[in-house]
Amino acid sequence: MIKQDLINNGYSEEYFAAEIPERKKELAEALMNVVKESEEPW
Numbered sequence: 001m002i003k004q005d006l007i008n009n010g011y012s013e014e015y016f017a018a019e020i021p022e023r024k025k026e027l028a029e030a031l032m033n034v035v036k037e038s039e040e041p042w
Contacts, residue, residue, distance in 0.1 A: 002027070 002023045006016060 002020055
């Protein structure tokens with residue numbers, strides 16, 4: 001998913017090596033926020 005997103009945004013494959021770890025970090029943070037929000041009482 002991350003690679004396809006980068007391709008869709010016009011990034012070259014050379015750029016992937018640097019960008020994919022950052023995107024993975026952002027995805028992990030977003031998922032953790034979803035988990036935290038789901039645990040909050042109404």
